[in-house]
Amino acid sequence: xxxxxxxxxxxxxxxxxxxxxxxxxxxxxxxxxxxxxxxxxxxxxxxxxxxxxxxxxxxxxxxxxxxxxxxxxxxxxxxxxxxxxxxxxxxxxxxxxxxxxxxxxxxxxxxxxxxxxxxxxxxxxxxxxxxxxxxxxxxxxxxxxxx
Amino acid sequence: xxxxxxxxxxxxxxxxxxxxxxxxxxxxxxxxxxxxxxxxxxxxxxxxxxxxxxxxxxxxxxxxxxxxxxxxxxxxxxxxxxxxxxxxxxxxxxxxxxxxxxxxxxxxxxxxxxxxxxxxxxxxxxxxxxxxxxxxxxxxxxxxxxxxxxxxxxxxxxxxxxxxxxxxxxxxxxxxxxxxxxxxxxxxxxxxxxxxxxxxxxxxxxxxxxxxxxxxxxxxxxxxxxxxxxxxxxxxxxxxxxxxxxxxxxxxxxxxxxxxxxxxxxxxxxxxxxxxxxxxxxxxxxxxxxxxxxxxxxxxxxxxxxxxxxxxxxxxxxxxxxxxxxxxxxxxxxxxxxx
Amino acid sequence: xxxxxxxxxxxxxxxxxxxxxxxxxxxxxxxxxxxxxxxxxxxxxxxxxxxxxxxxxxxxxxxxxxxxxxxxxxxxxxxxxxxxxxxxxxxxxxxxxxxxxxxxxxxxxxxxxxxxxx
Numbered sequence: 001x002x003x004x005x006x007x008x009x010x011x012x013x014x015x016x017x018x019x020x021x022x023x024x025x026x027x028x029x030x031x032x033x034x035x036x037x038x039x040x041x042x043x044x045x046x047x048x049x050x051x052x053x054x055x056x057x058x059x060x061x062x063x064x065x066x067x068x069x070x071x072x073x074x075x076x077x078x079x080x081x082x083x084x085x086x087x088x089x090x091x092x093x094x095x096x097x098x099x100x101x102x103x104x105x106x107x108x109x110x111x112x113x114x115x116x117x118x119x120x121x122x123x124x125x126x127x128x129x130x131x132x133x134x135x136x137x138x139x140x141x142x143x144x145x146x147x
Numbered sequence: 148x149x150x151x152x153x154x155x156x157x158x159x160x161x162x163x164x165x166x167x168x169x170x171x172x173x174x175x176x177x178x179x180x181x182x183x184x185x186x187x188x189x190x191x192x193x194x195x196x197x198x199x200x201x202x203x204x205x206x207x208x209x210x211x212x213x214x215x216x217x218x219x220x221x222x223x224x225x226x227x228x229x230x231x232x233x234x235x236x237x238x239x240x241x242x243x244x245x246x247x248x249x250x251x252x253x254x255x256x257x258x259x260x261x262x263x264x265x266x267x268x269x270x271x272x273x274x275x276x277x278x279x280x281x282x283x284x285x286x287x288x289x290x291x292x293x294x295x296x297x298x299x300x301x302x303x304x305x306x307x308x309x310x311x312x313x314x315x316x317x318x319x320x321x322x323x324x325x326x327x328x329x330x331x332x333x334x335x336x337x338x339x340x341x342x343x344x345x346x347x348x349x350x351x352x353x354x355x356x357x358x359x360x361x362x363x364x365x366x367x368x369x370x371x372x373x374x375x376x377x378x379x380x381x382x383x384x385x386x387x388x389x390x391x392x393x394x395x396x397x398x399x400x401x402x403x404x405x406x407x408x409x410x411x412x413x414x415x416x417x418x419x420x421x422x423x424x425x426x427x428x429x430x431x432x433x434x435x436x437x438x439x440x441x442x443x444x445x446x447x448x449x450x451x452x453x454x455x456x457x458x459x460x461x462x463x464x465x466x467x468x469x470x471x472x473x474x475x476x477x478x479x480x481x482x483x484x485x486x
Numbered sequence: 487x488x489x490x491x492x493x494x495x496x497x498x499x500x501x502x503x504x505x506x507x508x509x510x511x512x513x514x515x516x517x518x519x520x521x522x523x524x525x526x527x528x529x530x531x532x533x534x535x536x537x538x539x540x541x542x543x544x545x546x547x548x549x550x551x552x553x554x555x556x557x558x559x560x561x562x563x564x565x566x567x568x569x570x571x572x573x574x575x576x577x578x579x580x581x582x583x584x585x586x587x588x589x590x591x592x593x594x595x596x597x598x599x600x601x602x603x604x
Contacts, residue, residue, distance in 0.1 A: 002551055004340070004343075004356055005344025006341075006342055006471070007343075008560070009342045009343060009344075009346065009356070010342075010343065012391075012429070013344065013349070013352040013387070013391065014392065015505050016387055016391060017308065017309055017349070017387060018308050020307070020308060020508045021510055022505070022509075023557055024509055025305075025504050026501045026504050026505065028504075029497075029500045029501050029504035030497035030498065030500060030501045030502065031497065032497050032500070033496050033497045033499065033500025033501070033503075033548070034492075034493035034494065034497030034544075035493070036496065036547060037492045037493060037495065037496025037497070037543050037544040037547045037548070038489050038492050038493045038496070038540075038543070038544075040487060040488035040492065040496070040543035040544075040546070040547035041489055041542050041543035041544070042489070042544075042582070042603070044542065044543050044546075045488075050441050055579070058546055058555070059579075059582035059583065060582070061520075061543065061546070062546075062552075062580075062581050062582060062583035062586070063583060063586040063602055066586045066587050066590060067586065067590050070587070070590040070591055070593075070594045071590075071594065073301050073303075073594060074301075074594035074595075074597060074598035075598065076301060076598075076600075076601045078301065078303045079300065079301045079303045079304075079603065080303075081303060081304060082302070082303020082305065083303070083305060083306075083532050085303070085500075086305045086503075086504050086507060086508075087500045087501070087502075087503030087504035087506070087517060088497075088500045088504065089303050089497060090303060090304070090503060090507075090514045090517060090518065091500045091503040091517065091518075091521060091548045091549055091550075092496070092500070092547045092548050092549070093548070093549065093551070093552060093583065094549055095303060095514070095518070095549070096518065096549060096552070097587055097590065097591065098301070098302060098440050099302060099514065099515070099518065100587050100588075100591040101301065101590070101591045101594045101595060102298075102299035102300070102301035102302040102600070103299045103302075104304075104592065104594070104595035104599055105299070105301055105594065105595045105599065105600045106152060106294055106299035106300060106600050107294075107299075108302065108595055108596070108599065109198070109199045109555060109561075112596075113443075116592065116595045117592070117597070118604075120588070120591055120592070120595070121516065123298075123302070123514070123515045123518070124518070126515060127515075127518045127519055127520075127522050127549070127552075128520060128584070130519045130523045131522035131523065131526065131552060131556050131576075131580075132556065132576065132577060133558075134522075134523050134526040134527065134553070134556075134578070135526050135553070135556035135557050135559070135560040135575075135576035135577075136560060136572050136573055136576065137570025138526055138527075138529075138530040138557050138560055138561070139560030139561060139563060139564050139571065139573070139575060139576065140569065140571075140572045141530075142530070142560070142561050142564050143568065143569050143571075143572055144563045146565075174602075288599075289602065290602050293603075298513075298514075299600065300600040300601065300602065300603055301600045302514065303514075305507070307514070334530045346511060348511075368578075390601070422513040485578075
């Protein structure tokens with residue numbers, strides 16, 4: 001078996017793998033993602049009605065959704081939603097909260113500093129790195145273009 | 148001149164050691180699977196009354212070891228060597244489990260191939276005349292493996308079709324110079340075969356060529372035919388890897404399809420239990436062997452089997468660095484009669 | 487209508503994520519990172535703003551919306567404070583969400599313990 005050609009073998013293996021049910025997965029992602037965004041809209045409208053302006057309302061909505069996502073992760077429901085919904089519950093900001101709470105909970109037994117606090121951003125950290133990083137670069141480019 | 152060596156990679160024992168007892172403990176999910184009646188203990192809770200998953204795994208292994216010793220009607224002091232291993236970094240489950248037993252201990256790492264690795268070495272120790280009673284054991288736990296190799300439990304991700312479900316389970320066996328079988332008659336030790344698979348969610352495909360290599364070598368070294376066996380059972384190739392191994396072996400003109408099974412497929416009901424490709428982990432072949440296979444050998448349903456535990460020897464570090472997954476498989480012939 | 491638009495836009499953005507995950511070997515972490523970065527870039531190119539105006543929360547709740555806030559904040563920061571604003575603007579506009587994630591994440595981790603999957 002040592003003479004196995006890894007390229008041919010990978011091709012052969014790929015022919016053996018059942019294809020994911022794209023259609024079903026996409027429908028689930030669409031519906032769950034859509035529902036989470038609709039809830040977001042309801043929350044936004046609520047904050048706008050109580051007098052927050054557009055930007056503050058958006059921030060308050062984000063905070064509320066993060067709280068909901070964190071809570072659902074804590075009580076063990078978010079991973080069950082995610083199993084069906086896939087990207088439908090990963091892509092909304094509630095999924096960002098899930099990605100923070102789940103490792104933080106998981107590593108609690110390793111202590112509150114090297115466990116909870118250190119692992120909290122193991123998945124969400126890269127999001128902040130690339131998000132912050134790219135926005136700063138965009139800002140700098142904008143500065144030189146408009147100067 | 149090595150007298151017990153036959154062919155390139157096989158040992159034929161002169162005084163085949165006997166497996167005088169086994170013990171198996173599995174988690175709740177495995178306890179709902181098709182093999183549930185064969186396991187000695189089915190946990191009600193994955194935590195096993197401990198305060199971490201790691202401690203639960205270690206306790207499971209310790210209890211399986213103690214139960215196997217008890218079933219063999221031996222005292223702990225009569226065990227001369229313990230050979231054990233698991234999947235966790237620095238094999239902590241095993242080392243912590245044997246801490247209480249105070250017996251000479253070799254820690255092993257062969258990933259999911261550890262059960263046959265320990266049975267192979269244990270048999271060699273006994274046949275070599277270095278000991279009369281050796282304890283071989285391994286374990287794995289879904290929750291400890293998941294956090295080490297994959298994602299946190301509560302992360303809302305989807306598992307790919309090719310992914311396998313790490314078995315929560317432990318198996319232990321006492322191998323003795325004195326006993327009336329089933330006997331370990333032959334051992335074929337595998338080489339590392341790396342077919343260049345890099346997808347850590349497709350370990351079955353990464354290990355299948357290693358399993359095929361060991362099985363083909365076993366037939367070549369021993370001169371056995373497929374008809375000499377009632378069952379050939381691999382460790383955890385599961386839904387993707389099993390048909391691949393079968394086809395690779397067929398290319399050498401050996402058709403094992405009629406007697407070929409896989410522990411990872413047998414332990415779960417793939418349709419009902421949503422385990423995707425099937426079970427995996429050291430505990431998979433360990434609990435299926437210590438539970439199902441040993442009991443059916445005793446009953447006489449099987450008279451001679453070839454147990455081939457398969458291991459994927461990667462780590463999260465090597466996977467992140469883009470390394471491919473090296474596979475290994477060790478085969479052990481377990482027979483009710485000495486040929 | 488506003489709700490329907492949020493549903494459609496949000497759902498479609500998630501479908502793009504699903505196709506990325508099923509069609510390639512991308513993990514959730516890869517998807518989150520690409521969506522934030524895509525949001526930043528699309529906003530800078532002026533493509534995302536119209537989508538936010540049309541879809542409302544459907545465009546702001548997905549992680550691309552997080553990127554949108556970052557980029558918009560950075561540009562606003564530059565307009566107000568020059569080059570310093572490029573550094574402070576984006577993070578200012580998303581500070582609420584991140585602070586909430588840290589606090590709630592910590593609290594939930596302290597209160598709850600993960601359960602085994604079944």
